[in-house]
Amino acid sequence: MTLEMYLLLSAVLFSLGLFAALSQRNLIAVLIGVELMMNAASLNFMAFNRFSVTDPATGQVFVLIIIGLAAAEVAIFLSIILNLYRQRHTIDAESITELRR
Amino acid sequence: MELSLFAPELIALLGGLVLFAAPILGAGSATTWRLAVLAGSATFAGAVWSLPLSGEAFSPGIYYVDAFSQGVKVVVSLGYLLVVLGAREPVTLKAHAWSELPLFVLLASVGMMMMVSATELLTLYIAMELAAYPVYIAIALHRNPAIGGESSTKYMVQGMMASAVSLYGMSFLYGLAGSTYFEAITGQMGALSSTPLFWFGIILLLAGFLFKLAALPFHFWAPDTYEVSPHEVITFVASVSKVAAIAVLCRIMSLVMPAGMDACSVQNVLMWFAVGAMTLGNLAALRQSDLKRLLGYSAVAHAGYALIGVQAMSANGLTSALFYAVGYAAMSLICFLVVATVGRDQDRVSVEAMSGLWQRSPSMALVFLVGLLGLIGLPPTVGFIGKWFLFSAAIEQGQFVLVLVAAINATIALYYYLLVLRQIYLVDAPTDAAPLRWTPALALSAGVGSIVVVAMGVVPSPIWDQAAAAVATLLH
Known part of the structure; x- marks a missing residue:
């Protein structure tokens, strides 16, 4: 596989993630969409790291840290969703509309 | 590695440890609050002390300490101190969270302080996330879990998306420059600037900071989150984080400015974001009856004004x-301090709640008047002179139409700000309304804020010179 193939794949992943994050009603699905976007970025880092960059460590370290931060993010988001679910008994974004005018 | 260069952040982090341990060791919210004020003062003192320092705190190229970063750190730490002074009894928060709020706000401040020093993509990304996560949690601490959960979810979904977009942009910068260091990127600007993908990466990178600024196209969270977030949290989000976001935008702009005309695509994009944010913010604010929501849209509009200066690229x-x-x-800051006091035990603060504020507390009405005059952009406040500087920077670049649009926007904005002023001074207070009292800490915080607003408007030169020196170090 060439660099272009990887970049194309990550662009597709990113677009799918963005679409999911914008269109899904279930907050868990939204979270998965955002994770896909971050994974697309990770894939980019790894692909560039493999094909075009001389220093092999930087991209891999970056990706490891992305994974760590994404885990922290998921923990926070899930705890907020869980709290919301206890109140509303739903995690459907459409039906959580206390604020909408 | 020189630790003294890292002093303000280090003091703040130590303060964070203390604030983390204090409630566990049984300190009440009053004690924790005093510790938070102490930590804020120490951080502010550390930042002022480190103002003349310059150098690199860690291995070369990662973390710059210079007039620019230290100047912004002074502002961020002062902002933290003032916000915490006003948060003695954050009634809109869950009672058990009173002693947790200062910790989260302090950690977010540390993130912002690191953000302005970061000169490497990974450092910038970590700092950006450190500035964001504590705020997500702090918003969710609202005493009504349903409201807190909803506004926090809305804020966090958009924040996560913005930071993922930033990250995707970073991956292209890394791939094209072959390095995550800003120095390396500037060094190869000649080759990079002819690559469209590089500019695509830069524009994506801006996303995370446009989100913090509540500028187009990441402004959707602003009205909802402003409306129902705990007052003290939103005071922080509405004031301190804007400075950090603009500072990072300046840093990124200084990175691409050597490219000259090639940077036009970024400049164009930012210009349209500025126009869109101003217009949308002001028009949407016209029909708001909720004061915090109105200030949220006004924040979108002001993000647009500030972007005028960023896109001028000079x-x-x-x-x-x-x-x-x-x-x-x-x-x-001062507007939200007053709003938080008036709507102390309410989740939402409507414009009507401000009725007859001058009868209930003349000094509080005066502080709010100073804040609103600043937001409108009337002399003798910084709102006027600041807009003057922004517009003249745009005119230097020959952008007369942009300035005209901004001026029309400022006129539209006059309408809704005056409606609020009318409530305060011309409508009588309800008969059962109790007079409002300042607590000493709140008075100190609002006093310092008002003095800054007026002093920067009357004698802008000290701060302007400081900012000019900071930007000069940024541009070498």
Whole structure:
């Protein structure tokens, strides 16, 4: 596989993630969409790291840290969703509309 | 590695440890609050002390300490101190969270302080996330879990998306420059600037900071989150984080400015974001009856004004954006301090709640008047002189139409701000309304904020010179 193939794949992943994050009603699905976007970025880092960059460590370290931060993010988001679910008994974004005018 | 260069952040982190341990060791919220004020004062003192320092705190190229970063750190730490002074009894928060709020706000401040020093993509990304996560949690601490959960979810979904977009942009910068260091990127600007993908990466990178600024196209969270977030949290979000966001935008702009005409695509995009944010913010604010929501849309509009300076892509432009951001933080801070006091035990604060504020507390009405005059942009406040600087920076670049649009926007904005002023001064207070009292800490915080707003408007030169020197170090 060439660099272009990887970049194309990550662009597709990113677009799918963005679409999911914008269109899904279930907050868990939204979270998965955002994770896909971050994974697309990770894939980019790894692909560039493999094909075009001389220093092999930087991209891999970056990706490891992305994974760590994404885990922290998921923990926070899930705890907020869980709290919301206890109140509303739903995690459907459409039906959580206390604020909408 | 020189630790003294890292002093303000280090003091703040130690303060964070203390604030983390205090409630566990059984300290009440009053004690924790005093510790938070102490930590804020120490951080502020550390930042002022480190103002003349310059150098690199860690291995070369990662973390710059210079006039620019330290100046912004002084503002951020002062902002933290003032916000915490006003948060003695954050009634809109869950009672058990009173002693947790200062910790989260302090950690977010540390993130912002690191953000302005970061000169490497990974450092910038970590700092950006450190500035964001604690705020997500702090918003969720609302005493009504349903409201807190909803506004926090809305804020966090958009924040996560913005940071993922930033990250995707970073991956292209890394791939094209072969390095995550800003120095390396500037060094190869000649080759990079002819690559469209590079500019695509830069524009994506801006996303995370446009989100913090509540500028187009990441402004959707602003009205909802402003409306129902705990007052003290939103005071912080509305003031301190704007300065940090503008500072990072200035840093990124200074990175691409050597490319000259090639940077036009970024400049164009930012210009349209500025126009869109101003227009949308002001038009949407016209029909709001909720004061915090109105201030949320006004924040979108002000993000647009500040972007005028950023997109001018000149030393004057960046300086005026930085100057305006500091001024805006002060105006926004004092407005929210008063709003938080008036709507102390309410989740939402309507414009009507401000009725007859001058009868209930003349000094509080005066502080709010100063803040609103600043937001409108009337002399003798920083709102006027700051807009003047922004507009003249844009005119230097020959952008007359942009300035005209901004001026029309400022006129539209006059309408809704005056409606609020009318409530305060011309409508009588309800008969059962109790007079409002300042607590000493709140009075100190609002006093310092008002003095900054007026002093920067009357004698802008000290802060302007400081900002100009900061931007000069940024541009070498």
